[in-house]
Each structure stands twice: as structure tokens, then as C-alpha cells.
Amino acid sequence: MDWKNAYIIDLKSSDVNGKVFHLHENDSFFEYLQTDIEHGELDTTITVEGTGRLFNLNIHTEGTVHVPCDRCLADMELRIDTTDDLVVKFGTEYMDEGDYVVVPEEEGTIDIAPLIYEFVALSMPIKRVHQPGECDPAMMEILNQHLADRSNLEDDFETTDEEDVEEQETE
Ligand SMILES: [Zn+2]
Structure with missing residues (x-):
């Protein structure tokens, strides 16, 4: 069945x-x-x-x-x-x-x-994240690198003070 x-x-x-x-x-x-x-x-x-x-x-x-x-x-x-x-x-x-x-x-x-x-x-919790320190270190390194690259790129375009935007939930 x-x-x-x-x-x-x-x-x-x-x-x-x-x-x-x-x-x-x-x-x-x-x-x-x-x-x-x-x-x-x-x-x-x-x-x-x-x-x-x-x-x-x-x-x-x-x-x-x-x-x-x-x-x-x-x-x-x-x-x-x-x-x-x-x-x-x-x-x-x-x-x-x-x-x-x-x-x-x-x-x-x-x-x-x-x-x-x-x-x-x-x-289920709205924000689903590992306990502090339990995130995958290899993935965090890649993501941090990606974020750093992106903020460098944004600096080139002289964006205004909008750093907080990335922190906001967009679900
Ligand atoms: Zn994690």
C-alpha cells in the first residue's frame, strides 16, 4: 500500500x-x-x-x-x-x-x-543556526571571503552607509 x-x-x-x-x-x-x-x-x-x-x-x-x-x-x-x-x-x-x-x-x-x-x-525556529562555534569552519571561511570580496566591490562603487542591509532577514 x-x-x-x-x-x-x-x-x-x-x-x-x-x-x-x-x-x-x-x-x-x-x-x-x-x-x-x-x-x-x-x-x-x-x-x-x-x-x-x-x-x-x-x-x-x-x-x-x-x-x-x-x-x-x-x-x-x-x-x-x-x-x-x-x-x-x-x-x-x-x-x-x-x-x-x-x-x-x-x-x-x-x-x-x-x-x-x-x-x-x-x-521550527525562524532563524536556524548552529550553536556558537559549531558552524562548518571551511564553509565560514568561504563565506567570509565572499563577503569581503563583495564589500570591496561595493567600496569601489562608493556606496553609501548601508552596511546594515546585509544583516537584515529577507525571508
Ligand atoms: Zn552553521
């Missing part, structure tokens, strides 16, 4: 109330969702509560992911441990409103994979 099928929760099934799902995410999960996570091993437990047209999904995900460090670009391990509640309502068409999701009542199913990733992404 395709691993993606395990992420489709049938909210119309008669035994869904109180049902617990155990899922495992690895590299194919992050690749499929086109994330910037290069490697990862996560375990997700989902507890569904509710009947009729309104459900609460308690989603707990923990494990580790690997992302590039914002400073040296080398691989960096991040610990993930996040617990979130997601309200799911039946409606006419699919809508993701952040704190709740509407799924078409005719289908009655929800693909939980992108929502798990959303919660994982939200739990």
Missing part, C-alpha cells in the same frame, strides 16, 4: 471517534511535500475526537529533521516536539483557515500529511 494512504483519515467511518493513528515520516514524506527539510525521522500520533460534522484532531509529532544552517549552509539537526489541536468541520469545499479546516462533506476524508508538515514547520 502506498504510504500516502495512511495519511487519509476517513471522518465518516463509524469508529472514528476516539481512534488513534500512529504514523512515521521519513525522507520520502519531506520530498513529496516539497519541503526544505533534507532528511528527517518523525513519529506522529493523532487522536480523533468528534462525531457528526465537527472533529478535533490532537496531533503530536516528535523526532529530528535536518535543515541547512542559515549561517554556514551546512547540515544541521533540529529536534522536533510539537503538539497541536486541529478542528475539522464538514462543509461544501476544502478550506484551510489555519486553526480549523473545512473538508467537503461528500468526501468526508482529510489528507493529514500537509497539515502535519505545517505544524512541524511552525514549531
